[in-house]
Amino acid sequence: MITNRKHLGWYRPRNLPHFDSPRLPQFVTFRLRDSLPVGVASLRAGETEPAYRRRLETALDVGAGACWLSRPELAQIVRDGLLHGCGHTHDMHAFVIMPNHVHALTTFRENYRLCDVVRGWKSYSARRINAMLGQNGAFWQREYFDRFIRDEAHFERARSYIEHNPVSAGLTNTAESWRFGSLSGVGVRPDEGVGVDADPPRRATSCFFGGP
Secondary structure (H helix, E strand, C coil): CCCCCCCCEEECCCCCCEEECCCCCEEEEEEECCCCCHHHHCCCCCCCHHHHHHHHHHHHHHCCCCCHHHCHHHHHHHHHHHHCCECCCEEEEEEEECCCEEEEEEEECCCCCHHHHHHHHHHHHHHHHHHHHCCCCCCEEEEEEEEECCCHHHHHHHHHHHHHHHHHCCCCCCHHHCCCEHHHCCCCCCCCCCCCCCCCCCCCCEEEEECC
């Protein structure tokens, strides 16, 4: 259950810093447990974090693993989880459910922390999908990406990337035709400004950290 909790600001849950704030939209990515081989998922010697993130994003679009979310009935469960609590715990600006990963552009409400809401998304879908598949164990990879949005231009780039990910991955000809994305017209609140700070915290704009 998601409950009101104080936001953490900058913190290190494991190895990398994370910024938790209700004032900044966040670009969040989480993936299925088998979506990347260990050799691909590991940070390489001398590899920068932005280069690492781009390499993993490209590798995810190849469609490795079981790709359970290519099944509409399973993708529907994930979408229901993303939109549950929308307007109360978070505001959803854009999302897309790919065969083996999920992107969301979200602003978290006051007292509802990013880590808690993402835990809720993942546990909601994992329990139901594992029951449908007749399996146990981890469904999602424990780690996830998150990156806070710096300004309006960054917001629009992030939204475009998310909504057009199925097209860039060669899964559909138009973003609007992808059934499990925000351009399908299901469940996204109209934006009246993105609510970004004029002077966001001057720290790294992304991290890859262990979560639930």
